[in-house]
Amino acid sequence: MRHWRALAIVVVALGLAVGAAACGGDDGGEATPDTTATEPATTGEEPATTEEEPATTEEEPSPEGPQAGGTYRVDWEETFGFTGGFDPVGEYLGEAFGIQSGLLVRTLIGYRHTAGSAGNELIPDLATDLGTISDDGLTYTYTLKDGIKFGPPLSREITSQDVAYAFERIGTESLVAQYGFYYTVIEGMSEFMAGEADTISGITTPDDKTIAFKLTAPTGDFPFRLAMPAAGPAPREVAGCFTEAGAYGRYLISSGPYMFEGSDALDASSCDTLEPIAGFDPNTSMTLVRNPDYDPATDTPEARENFVDRFEFKINSNPDDIFNKIKAGEIEDAVASEPPKVIREYTENEELTPLLHINAGDRTWYITLNLTQPPFDDIHVRKAANLVMDKEGLRRAWGGPTAGEIATHIIPDAMLNETLADYDPYPSEGYAGDVAAAMEEMKLSKYDTDKDGICDAPECKDVLYVTEADRLRQDMQPPTSASFEKIGITLKVRSVEGAYPVIQDVSKNVPASGRPGWGKDYADASTFMVLFDSRSTLPTGNINYSLVGLTPEQAAKVKASGTVEGIPSVDADIDACNVIPVGDERVQCWADLDKKLMEEVVPWIPYLDATATQITGPTVTKWDFDQFSGTIAYAHVAVAQ
Amino acid sequence: MAAYIVRRLVWVIVVLLAVTMITFAIFYLLPTGDPAVRFAGKSPTPQVLEEVRRQFGLDKPWYAQYWHFLSDLTTGDKYGWPGLGFSFDTRIPVREELLERAPRTLSLAFGAAIVWLTLGVTIGIVSALRRGTLLDRAAMGFALFGVSAPVFWLGLMALWLFAETGGGPDWLHFLPGTGYVPFSESPSEWFTHLIMPWVVLALLYAAFYARMTRGNLLETMGEDYIRTARAKGLTERRVVFKHGLRASLTPIVTMFGMDIALLVGGAVITETVFNIQGLGAWAVRATFNQDLPAVVAVVVVSAFAVAIMNLLVDIVYAWLDPRVRYQ
Numbered sequence: 015m016r017h018w019r020a021l022a023i024v025v026v027a028l029g030l031a032v033g034a035a036a037c038g039g040d041d042g043g044e045a046t047p048d049t050t051a052t053e054p055a056t057t058g059e060e061p062a063t064t065e066e067e068p069a070t071t072e073e074e075p076s077p078e079g080p081q082a083g084g085t086y087r088v089d090w091e092e093t094f095g096f097t098g099g100f101d102p103v104g105e106y107l108g109e110a111f112g113i114q115s116g117l118l119v120r121t122l123i124g125y126r127h128t129a130g131s132a133g134n135e136l137i138p139d140l141a142t143d144l145g146t147i148s149d150d151g152l153t154y155t156y157t158l159k160d161g162i163k164f165g166p167p168l169s170r171e172i173t174s175q176d177v178a179y180a181f182e183r184i185g186t187e188s189l190v191a192q193y194g195f196y197y198t199v200i201e202g203m204s205e206f207m208a209g210e211a212d213t214i215s216g217i218t219t220p221d222d223k224t225i226a227f228k229l230t231a232p233t234g235d236f237p238f239r240l241a242m243p244a245a246g247p248a249p250r251e252v253a254g255c256f257t258e259a260g261a262y263g264r265y266l267i268s269s270g271p272y273m274f275e276g277s278d279a280l281d282a283s284s285c286d287t288l289e290p291i292a293g294f295d296p297n298t299s300m301t302l303v304r305n306p307d308y309d310p311a312t313d314t315p316e317a318r319e320n321f322v323d324r325f326e327f328k329i330n331s332n333p334d335d336i337f338n339k340i341k342a343g344e345i346e347d348a349v350a351s352e353p354p355k356v357i358r359e360y361t362e363n364e365e366l367t368p369l370l371h372i373n374a375g376d377r378t379w380y381i382t383l384n385l386t387q388p389p390f391d392d393i394h395v396r397k398a399a400n401l402v403m404d405k406e407g408l409r410r411a412w413g414g415p416t417a418g419e420i421a422t423h424i425i426p427d428a429m430l431n432e433t434l435a436d437y438d439p440y441p442s443e444g445y446a447g448d449v450a451a452a453m454e455e456m457k458l459s460k461y462d463t464d465k466d467g468i469c470d471a472p473e474c475k476d477v478l479y480v481t482e483a484d485r486l487r488q489d490m491q492p493p494t495s496a497s498f499e500k501i502g503i504t505l506k507v508r509s510v511e512g513a514y515p516v517i518q519d520v521s522k523n524v525p526a527s528g529r530p531g532w533g534k535d536y537a538d539a540s541t542f543m544v545l546f547d548s549r550s551t552l553p554t555g556n557i558n559y560s561l562v563g564l565t566p567e568q569a570a571k572v573k574a575s576g577t578v579e580g581i582p583s584v585d586a587d588i589d590a591c592n593v594i595p596v597g598d599e600r601v602q603c604w605a606d607l608d609k610k611l612m613e614e615v616v617p618w619i620p621y622l623d624a625t626a627t628q629i630t631g632p633t634v635t636k637w638d639f640d641q642f643s644g645t646i647a648y649a650h651v652a653v654a655q
Numbered sequence: 656m657a658a659y660i661v662r663r664l665v666w667v668i669v670v671l672l673a674v675t676m677i678t679f680a681i682f683y684l685l686p687t688g689d690p691a692v693r694f695a696g697k698s699p700t701p702q703v704l705e706e707v708r709r710q711f712g713l714d715k716p717w718y719a720q721y722w723h724f725l726s727d728l729t730t731g732d733k734y735g736w737p738g739l740g741f742s743f744d745t746r747i748p749v750r751e752e753l754l755e756r757a758p759r760t761l762s763l764a765f766g767a768a769i770v771w772l773t774l775g776v777t778i779g780i781v782s783a784l785r786r787g788t789l790l791d792r793a794a795m796g797f798a799l800f801g802v803s804a805p806v807f808w809l810g811l812m813a814l815w816l817f818a819e820t821g822g823g824p825d826w827l828h829f830l831p832g833t834g835y836v837p838f839s840e841s842p843s844e845w846f847t848h849l850i851m852p853w854v855v856l857a858l859l860y861a862a863f864y865a866r867m868t869r870g871n872l873l874e875t876m877g878e879d880y881i882r883t884a885r886a887k888g889l890t891e892r893r894v895v896f897k898h899g900l901r902a903s904l905t906p907i908v909t910m911f912g913m914d915i916a917l918l919v920g921g922a923v924i925t926e927t928v929f930n931i932q933g934l935g936a937w938a939v940r941a942t943f944n945q946d947l948p949a950v951v952a953v954v955v956v957s958a959f960a961v962a963i964m965n966l967l968v969d970i971v972y973a974w975l976d977p978r979v980r981y982q
Contacts, residue, residue, distance in 0.1 A: 092940065093744070093940060094745075096745070097694065097696065098746070099745065099746030099747070104696075106696045106697055187702065187706050188706060188710070190694075190695065190696075190703055190706055190707055190710070191703075192695065192696030192697075192699070192703070193696060193698075194700070194703070195698070195700055258710060258746075259707070259710060259746065260746030261746065263746065264747070295755075296745035296746070296747050297745060297747070297752055297755060297756070297932065298932055328834075329930075329932065330833065330834075330930045331926070331927045331928075331930045331931075331932065331936055332833055332927060332928050332929070332930050334811065334814075335814065335818075335820070335833045335928075335930060338814075338818075338820040338821070338822070338832075339820050339832070341820075342819070342820040344819075344820055511943065512943070512945075514692075515689065515693065518692060519689070544698055550698060552699070552700075552701060554689045554692055554704070555689065555692040555695060555699045555704055557697065
């Protein structure tokens with residue numbers, strides 16, 4: 015009898031637990047936050063979870079129209095994920111670009127901070143126009159508008175010397191400019207970086223309003239490079255106090271419409287009196303308020319409308335809590351990976367659908383194939399892998415169509431003006447993979463010795479495949495492995511926490527990986543082609559995962575082994591496109607190179623052009639997507655009063 | 656006793672040295688890649704990588720870095736004493752980050768400890784004294800529930816039921832949701848924000864403590880000296896609280912010392928669910944991000960807490976049990 019009573023207690027207790035768990039299912043679960051957003055080239059990658067295609071919404075004005083005032087509150091999942099302490103020279107991810115470019119750091123030329131192709135086009139910002147380019151394409155000259163000032167505590171006019179000083183900072187080795195390589199095309203920059211010159215000879219400031227850049231070679235996308243936050247003006251009297259990477263981030267002097275709260279309390283009378291501005295604590299929060307020295311007359315509403323009075327960014331480690339708060343109107347927005355159930359709720363509930371915003375992410379996800387490692391050192395195997403891959407299965411793992419369009423080539427269509435929208439060199443019904451065509455291709459491979467379309471060489475058995483140890487990659491694994499097996503390739507899957515450092519180490523000779531994705535730095539395909547430039551190949555931190563263009567000499571330097579002879583190179587093609595000015599001809603050049611890569615090199619199996627998904631709260635009366643940064647267009651959002 | 660304490664404090668230093676050295680060794684012997692790569696941008700040049708390594712001190716062998724760490728720890732660095740360097744991740748001084756996060760974790764740990772001690776020991780005593788009654792069974796049912804329910808689930812349920820943004824009945828939504836408000840900013844907000852995490856974290860421990868108190872007390876109450884005490888005519892209250900409970904608390908004290916110390920760096924789930932941004936959550940993130948200075952800082956604090964709590968436990972032992980004497 016005693017045992018029966020004990021058993022009854024256990025059953026009741028378990029019943030309570032299960033019942034409560036079921037109740038919690040709507041709101042609980044998913045306690046483990048995803049941490050991938052802080053890794054290189056991986057922001058905004060998390061999967062959605064529905065097969066339905068929701069309506070794309072770029073902005074949702076309220077019936078009364080947006081009003082000025084209020085606070086826009088954004089929770090950040092887990093961490094800010096800043097790459098350089100928020101110093102513009104060290105920030106290399108979209109989330110920081112979004113805040114800096116939209117709110118804090120104006121550049122000579124900038125963006126409209128809106129969705130779609132309009133958001134990828136350049137417009138004047140600090141400068142009066144898009145600049146003058148010399149006939150030889152080597153000199154770019156800009157004139158600064160009058161009346162643009164740094165915010166408190168400096169509150170002084172911004173001069174061309176302040177812009178020039180930003181480039182000195184980029185060239186200062188100890189500040190670790192994360193995309194300083196974009197500016198080595200400026201005459202004298204390399205010498206300055208190497209410490210061989212005190213000034214950058216290619217940058218001249220004949221007066222306070224004029225700045226000219228002389229380049230060593232025509233560089234068609236140079237204006238895009240000037241629109242990056244690192245190229246924004248920096249006041250020497252404050253920024254010059256900091257000589258280590260990231261240190262200036264907590265003292266950032268605004269040139270935009272907002273500033274850190276407490277900036278006016280900064281004592282900038284000397285370097286010794288500087289204390290971190292109260293409005294930014296990298297661990298917990300960032301608060302921005304209006305910059306009293308910002309003059310809207312020097313800006314344009316198409317770039318910045320600046321409705322809200324205040325931005326509050328806070329770190330929150332609980333993603334469920336973040337989206338509960340958004341739904342309840344306690345916060346307006348989030349920089350977070352939406353849990354699958356949240357996406358499902360917002361796609362299925364008509365009342366919530368307008369609060370779900372889906373935009374082109376200008377980001378491609380792909381399986382990388384190492385050209386030095388068997389069996390992928392054979393182009394026919396790489397082509398067969400492309401033909402057989404169940405891309406729809408991979409997209410399902412990401413959550414279905416809301417996650418993005420199936421990628422059939424390297425550069426996102428939006429960046430090529432849809433030139434290659436219908437291009438698919440490895441087509442299959444429903445993107446499920448064409449086994450017959452793949453087997454035909456495999457027959458041409460040296461690894462298919464009996465020419466039956468199935469790889470029978472030992473090199474095809476237990477091929478190392480490195481991926482991330484997260485749920486998404488686990489879900490991707492069955493369709494990936496099954497696809498490869500159809501042509502006789504069996505994978506030895508290694509799931510690791512932090513797959514990037516592994517595949518970025520050339521000496522590890524990883525044959526294939528399903529981890530990588532790549533997003534644009536700016537809307538020019540050159541920012542994708544760096545992935546295939548053999549001159550950027552490094553022993554560690556390498557992003558040319560496929561080792562395109564690797565020579566035997568380079569292989570020895572970077573400790574690559576395997577087939578290092580006869581690897582195709584596209585360096586010359588990249589150089590040829592790079593000199594063409596921004597415009598249709600340049601776009602076509604990149605499109606042609608994309609096709610060449612897909613057909614003659616085949617370094618990747620691209621499978622997804624990812625979308626950027628955002629959920630906003632009911633208090634948001636105007637919302638827009640910043641196509642440049644791939645995040646919230648802070649300069650255009652508004653909240654109900 | 657004083658000599659004993661001094662000896663133990665020396666051992667604390669030895670333990671800290673060993674733990675930090677092992678942490679350094681693990682960081683270098685089991686790397687998932689070059690930490691500098693993570694902080695040098697998505698397409699770094701060799702020069703940038705080299706500079707990042709230099710700034711992080713990663714260009715030196717691990718033992719040199721360890722020596723540098725020890726030197727800074729004891730003499731201080733440019734950010735103050737103790738010198739813990741700067742976080743690779745946030746680029747701010749680790750000391751500053753530690754000082755900001757420690758009060759959060761300590762608030763959580765000690766608040767929860769008060770709740771679980773009060774709850775657990777009380778339930779244990781009542782259960783032992785009312786053995787076999789409905790009260791005893793209900794108490795042990797609670798203990799079973801507390802032990803069985805995962806903390807993250809309890810946390811999410813608590814938020815669902817009681818937080819302002821929760822999905823449960825509206826009339827129950829009387830507590831603020833997640834987050835932490837410093838005591839210095841608003842004592843009442845500090846308290847209301849921490850009630851849920853305290854209770855959730857305490858439930859697990861309270862369950863253990865209730866079972867342990869009950870078991871120990873039952874065993875103690877069967878001892879000869881308890882019978883003697885009763886035979887001498889002492890009141891039952893005096894028998895229980897002066898002679899029974901005091902002796903049965905010794906293992907509880909041991910467990911308490913270890914539990915509270917481990918929570919200093921280990922309340923990860925509670926901190927994550929309730930967005931407290933304490934040391935535990937920081938340690939986990941730092942580990943994933945290869946942020947060695949932050950990892951070492953949390954390790955130092957946690958190891959120090961464990962060592963000190965062990966010492967305190969031993970001292971309390973002597974007070975609780977007159978038979979214990981330290982030389």
